[in-house]
Amino acid sequence: xxxxxxxxxxxxxxxxxxxxxxxxxxxxxxxxxxxxxxxxxxxxxxxxxxxxxxxxxxxxxxxxxxxxxxxxxxxxxxxxxxxxxxxxxxxxxxxxxxxxxxxxxxxxxxxxxxxxxxxxxxxxxxxxxxxxxxxxxxxxxxxxxxxxxxxxxxxxxxxxxxxxxxxxxxxxxxxxxxxxxxxxxxxxxxxxxxxxxxxxxxxxxxxxxxxxxxxxxxxxxxxxxxxxxxxxxxx
Amino acid sequence: xxxxxxxxxxxxxxxxxxxxxxxxxxxxxxxxxxxxxxxxxxxxxxxxxxxxxxxxxxxxxxxxxxxxxxxxxxxxxxxxxxxxxxxxxxxxxxxxxxxxxxxxxxxxxxxxxxxxxxxxxxxxxxxxxxxxxxxxxxxxxxxxxxxxxxxxxxxxxxxxxxxxxxxxxxxxxxxxxxxxxxxxxxxxxxxxxxxxxxxxxxxxxxxxxxxxxxxxxxxxxxxxxxxxxxxxxxx
DNA sequence: CCAAAAGTGTTAAGCCTACACCCATGT
DNA sequence: ACATGGGTGTAGGCTTAACACTTTTGG
Numbered sequence: 001x002x003x004x005x006x007x008x009x010x011x012x013x014x015x016x017x018x019x020x021x022x023x024x025x026x027x028x029x030x031x032x033x034x035x036x037x038x039x040x041x042x043x044x045x046x047x048x049x050x051x052x053x054x055x056x057x058x059x060x061x062x063x064x065x066x067x068x069x070x071x072x073x074x075x076x077x078x079x080x081x082x083x084x085x086x087x088x089x090x091x092x093x094x095x096x097x098x099x100x101x102x103x104x105x106x107x108x109x110x111x112x113x114x115x116x117x118x119x120x121x122x123x124x125x126x127x128x129x130x131x132x133x134x135x136x137x138x139x140x141x142x143x144x145x146x147x148x149x150x151x152x153x154x155x156x157x158x159x160x161x162x163x164x165x166x167x168x169x170x171x172x173x174x175x176x177x178x179x180x181x182x183x184x185x186x187x188x189x190x191x192x193x194x195x196x197x198x199x200x201x202x203x204x205x206x207x208x209x210x211x212x213x214x215x216x217x218x219x220x221x222x223x224x225x226x227x228x229x230x231x232x233x234x235x
Numbered sequence: 236x237x238x239x240x241x242x243x244x245x246x247x248x249x250x251x252x253x254x255x256x257x258x259x260x261x262x263x264x265x266x267x268x269x270x271x272x273x274x275x276x277x278x279x280x281x282x283x284x285x286x287x288x289x290x291x292x293x294x295x296x297x298x299x300x301x302x303x304x305x306x307x308x309x310x311x312x313x314x315x316x317x318x319x320x321x322x323x324x325x326x327x328x329x330x331x332x333x334x335x336x337x338x339x340x341x342x343x344x345x346x347x348x349x350x351x352x353x354x355x356x357x358x359x360x361x362x363x364x365x366x367x368x369x370x371x372x373x374x375x376x377x378x379x380x381x382x383x384x385x386x387x388x389x390x391x392x393x394x395x396x397x398x399x400x401x402x403x404x405x406x407x408x409x410x411x412x413x414x415x416x417x418x419x420x421x422x423x424x425x426x427x428x429x430x431x432x433x434x435x436x437x438x439x440x441x442x443x444x445x446x447x448x449x450x451x452x453x454x455x456x457x458x459x460x461x462x463x464x465x466x467x468x469x470x
Numbered sequence: 471c472c473a474a475a476a477g478t479g480t481t482a483a484g485c486c487t488a489c490a491c492c493c494a495t496g497t
Numbered sequence: 498a499c500a501t502g503g504g505t506g507t508a509g510g511c512t513t514a515a516c517a518c519t520t521t522t523g524g
Contacts, residue, residue: 019295021257022256060329091327095300096298103298105256211522214523219476407504451501451503451504
């Protein structure tokens with residue numbers, strides 16, 4: 001199990017100066033299917049932890065940037081276009097024994113996506129976050145997931161990222177259901193509406209409305225352009 | 236400059252499945268020397284970027300956890316005991332060409348330390364953060380530093396981490412000077428005092444006072460035990 | 471007309487800000 | 498006594514939270 005230095009000859013570096021690592025990306029892909037927050041998991045097809053659930057991920061190419069690796073994994077697993085999702089680095093996990101096979105450092109990314117229509121791949125499926133125990137995932141993936149969920153919860157407080165969970169056009173009620181699913185609380189519809197409207201750079205009216213069957217039809221909105229930036233709170 | 240797969244034989248893995256990386260830690264060590272925020276830098280003794288300033292750091296050992304590598308670098312460069320400092324992961328930087336020699340993924344850590352007494356090592360020295368331009372450091376270290384400073388600024392808003400910049404025993408005025416240095420603003424002394432006192436889990440009175448020469452002596456405090464947790468705001 | 475959901479008004483409580491003011495010490 | 502910094506009081510403005518109320522649709 002010990003890894004020794006490997007012979008790779010590079011100018012300016014003594015080959016034995018540094019130990020070799022494998023670097024992977026793991027993805028915490030979250031979506032909201034009201035009233036639940038869901039995470040994308042893959043079932044492991046081979047040992048170790050064969051048959052158990054894990055976060056999607058894979059090796060980083062030798063000439064590939066970390067974010068590019070995360071983006072391509074996301075598109076592979078969900079078919080979601082990069083422009084439609086929010087993707088940010090979550091943290092790096094590199095305990096020596098986190099993978100029993102070898103020394104792997106994994107850079108975790110958090111993706112927030114709108115609930116995708118139909119075409120989920122066979123290998124991957126959506127799971128309720130609150131139905132997973134602290135140790136139900138392979139390796140240290142439960143820990144990574146917990147950090148992703150915590151990040152998502154706190155980011156909704158001080159950014160406008162909640163719109164990443166919505167489709168292109170959405171109502172204020174849909175946006176509210178995102179907050180309710182992620183936070184696991186109910187929000188006052190009246191105050192929520194006012195708060196969203198009062199926050200610059202959050203949503204922009206389309207002028208259209210959308211009827212949900214019963215009740216007064218709701219106006220629809222799109223996310224403002226400047227959404228990833230650094231806007232106000234919504235609590 | 237191309238790196239190819241290396242032959243390392245590990246059970247369960249095909250040696251050619253993954254590309255080899257070197258993994259390093261880089262440290263953003265911040266301290267406050269009122270009225271300035273300072274960062275610890277080392278001057279590079281060899282090529283590339285010989286002579287220019289860089290963040291302290293180094294390779295992660297093959298059986299070493301990431302945080303352990305960061306802690307030992309911190310102790311090496313500052314002599315500061317781990318228990319006295321706050322250390323948290325900041326982010327991971329792994330652009331393919333960030334180091335011209337080879338593919339290096341660097342896990343950056345942020346350390347907040349009290350201004351150390353005397354024994355600064357020769358290799359490392361403290362620099363005013365606001366005296367550094369966007370490109371004055373080697374590699375992508377200016378970017379890493381910027382992220383560290385930003386993290387420190389925002390964390391002071393919603394945690395009690397400011398006490399990490401203070402010695403074991405401090406006055407409210409000293410604590411205020413920390414906020415003023417990190418944020419680059421002046422704060423109302425009266426309101427600040429009230430806010431700190433009203434925040435549970437922030438400081439605890441020692442019962443002692445400390446005279447700063449002129450004026451009424453200030454009561455001294457120590458950081459509450461539960462400081463890294465998740466306490467209220469101080470703005 | 472009635473139920474339901476969207477959206478607006480209103481009011482009281484709490485928080486923040488500015489600044490007046492008192493306290494305790496060194497010179 | 499007086500200057501200096503520590504610390505408390507207080508009033509006005511702003512934000513929040515709770516909930517009454519009006520609007521607009523489907524049945």
